[in-house]
Amino acid sequence: xxxxxxxxxxxxxAGGSLRLSCAxxxxxxxxxxxxxxxxxxxxEREFVAAIxxxxxxxxxxxxxxxxxxxxxxxxxxxxxLQMNSLQPEHTAVYYCAARFFGRGSYSNxxxxxxxxxGTQVTVSS
Numbered sequence: 001x002x003x004x005x006x007x008x009x010x011x012x013x014a015g016g017s018l019r020l021s022c023a024x025x026x027x028x029x030x031x032x033x034x035x036x037x038x039x040x041x042x043x044e045r046e047f048v049a050a051i052x053x054x055x056x057x058x059x060x061x062x063x064x065x066x067x068x069x070x071x072x073x074x075x076x077x078x079x080x081l082q083m084n085s086l087q088p089e090h091t092a093v094y095y096c097a098a099r100f101f102g103r104g105s106y107s108n109x110x111x112x113x114x115x116x117x118g119t120q121v122t123v124s125s
Contacts, residue, residue, distance in 0.1 A: 002026040002114040009119030020081040022096030030074040038092035050106035093118040
């Protein structure tokens with residue numbers, strides 16, 4: 001079992017930045033691939049970014065490439081999402097999730113075994 005707790009969300013003006021954190025406890029964090037997803041009001045949850053267990057490989061949705069950066073600190077059992085140049089369309093609840101490495105696809109919601117409760121990000125214009 002893995003417990004995930006997100007933090008760092010909030011209200012920010014367009015053009016601003018936020019860094020989300022996801023603290024993990026339970027089973028060996030460094031053995032899991034990690035991902036960030038988001039869900040805007042009235043929309044389905046969608047993939048944002050993912051990172052391999054070692055942190056050496058990252059993946060991004062096209063819409064956030066060059067704007068968001070995913071990273072992890074296995075010594076702190078934490079994964080981060082740095083979000084820059086935020087715009088109102090980035091408003092959503094952001095979730096982190098853990099996937100057993102080698103199982104499934106980094107962008108497929110169904111392939112993630114554990115989820116946090118989410119953190120709200122609101123970008124005002």
